[in-house]
Amino acid sequence: xxxxxxxxxxxxxxxxxxxxxxxxxxxxxxxxxxxxxxxxxxxxxxxxxxxxxxxxxxxxxxxxxxxxxxxxxxxxxxxxxxxxxxxxxxxxxxxxxxxxxxxxxxxxxxxxxxxxxxxxxxxxxxxxxxxxxxxxxxxxxxxxxxxxxxxxxxxxxxxxxxxxxxxxxxxxxxxxxxxxxxxxxxxxxxxxxxxxxxxxxxxxxxxxxxxxxxxxxxxxxxxxxxxxxxxxxxxxxxxxxxxxxxxxxxxxxxxxxxxxxxxxxxxxxxxxxxxxxxxxxxxxxxxxxxxxxxxxxxxxxxxxxxxxxxxxxxxxxxxxxxxxxxxxxxxxxxxxxxxxxxxxxxxxxxxxxxxxxxxxxxxxxxxxxxxxxxxxxxxxxxxxxxxxxxxxxxxxxxxxxxxxx
Numbered sequence: 001x002x003x004x005x006x007x008x009x010x011x012x013x014x015x016x017x018x019x020x021x022x023x024x025x026x027x028x029x030x031x032x033x034x035x036x037x038x039x040x041x042x043x044x045x046x047x048x049x050x051x052x053x054x055x056x057x058x059x060x061x062x063x064x065x066x067x068x069x070x071x072x073x074x075x076x077x078x079x080x081x082x083x084x085x086x087x088x089x090x091x092x093x094x095x096x097x098x099x100x101x102x103x104x105x106x107x108x109x110x111x112x113x114x115x116x117x118x119x120x121x122x123x124x125x126x127x128x129x130x131x132x133x134x135x136x137x138x139x140x141x142x143x144x145x146x147x148x149x150x151x152x153x154x155x156x157x158x159x160x161x162x163x164x165x166x167x168x169x170x171x172x173x174x175x176x177x178x179x180x181x182x183x184x185x186x187x188x189x190x191x192x193x194x195x196x197x198x199x200x201x202x203x204x205x206x207x208x209x210x211x212x213x214x215x216x217x218x219x220x221x222x223x224x225x226x227x228x229x230x231x232x233x234x235x236x237x238x239x240x241x242x243x244x245x246x247x248x249x250x251x252x253x254x255x256x257x258x259x260x261x262x263x264x265x266x267x268x269x270x271x272x273x274x275x276x277x278x279x280x281x282x283x284x285x286x287x288x289x290x291x292x293x294x295x296x297x298x299x300x301x302x303x304x305x306x307x308x309x310x311x312x313x314x315x316x317x318x319x320x321x322x323x324x325x326x327x328x329x330x331x332x333x334x335x336x337x338x339x340x341x342x343x344x345x346x347x348x349x350x351x352x353x354x355x356x357x358x359x360x361x362x363x364x365x366x367x368x369x370x371x372x373x374x375x376x377x378x379x380x381x382x383x384x385x386x387x388x389x390x391x392x393x394x395x396x397x398x399x400x401x402x403x404x405x
Contacts, residue, residue: 068096
């Protein structure tokens with residue numbers, strides 16, 4: 001481990017070597033030949049995974065990287081970090097623009113600045129908490145499904161690229177949340193079988209675990225709350241797989257370089273990749289700050305400990321009863337098939353068969369929703385999604401994370 005980021009990630013991953021190290025080394029020359037001197041477009045490049053991906057892909061010295069993200073502060077920090085490096089990667093041509101993915105302006109940017117050798121898309125609504133109302137859900141499906149369909153159509157019609165990669169999620173395997181289902185439909189969108197034309201773009205994706213301490217995650221809140229001397233919340237009986245930011249970025253590189261036809265790269269479960277309790281991660285974090293973690297059941301107990309000014313630090317244990325919350329994680333869904341590969345620590349899930357007509361109907365109806373021509377309830381949306389994602393087992397409890405710490 002070389003820096004503070006590695007030490008932080010270790011609190012969740014408990015790995016001293018990268019999960020991706022062997023497969024990246026085995027494919028290093030292939031990756032280098034694929035991306036060296038190339039022109040890349042990265043959408044959502046200022047986010048946790050997007051920026052980590054850029055920090056890794058620059059090591060293979062592409063000619064230029066164009067980056068789209070509405071977070072202009074994030075773009076500024078990204079460029080500053082890249083330009084501060086003392087190596088050849090700091091000289092890569094960069095073009096950044098604070099644009100919304102899927103907007104007309106964004107489309108025009110891509111048309112006028114393309115074509116690109118490869119397009120990478122990290123824009124997503126990724127939190128299960130966004131299931132709280134129909135408006136948030138409409139934004140989720142627009143971002144995670146419809147805009148991908150529109151962009152792939154734009155790229156194909158205008159001959160703007162031959163390669164498109166986007167990130168999926170482990171929650172797309174046997175989904176219980178609409179977020180997971182939206183990503184499962186995105187995986188189907190990547191096959192482009194719902195288009196009238198025969199798609200020539202090589203597509204790929206990956207399902208990986210929770211990115212440790214990523215933006216907006218519960219783990220990221222630990223440091224923020226600790227600095228404000230607030231208790232840390234952690235759900236009972238919830239275990240998760242974790243990957244570091246660097247591992248997430250390198251998984252994306254492996255998938256985009258080696259896969260096609262919308263196939264999905266997933267980690268193999270083994271001794272170095274295990275489920276890890278979120279409460280244990282919270283304990284690890286507190287112990288790394290030289291405090292002793294104490295589990296409590298209420299804010300009152302927690303602040304009493306904090307008021308004592310001792311070396312004890314409280315973790316409020318919470319019940320995992322919010323809508324769409326899965327008690328366990330998996331990477332391969334029921335009925336999905338693995339393809340033979342030369343990866344040592346990863347499997348390839350073959351793209352799924354699906355009813356093309358149902359997907360066309362879903363995309364067309366959702367465009368009408370976005371135009372305000374029709375309306376829909378959450379329960380009706382679930383029914384429509386189930387027409388495509390047959391194994392969706394949506395968990396609806398009436399509770400969401402906005403009412404929790």
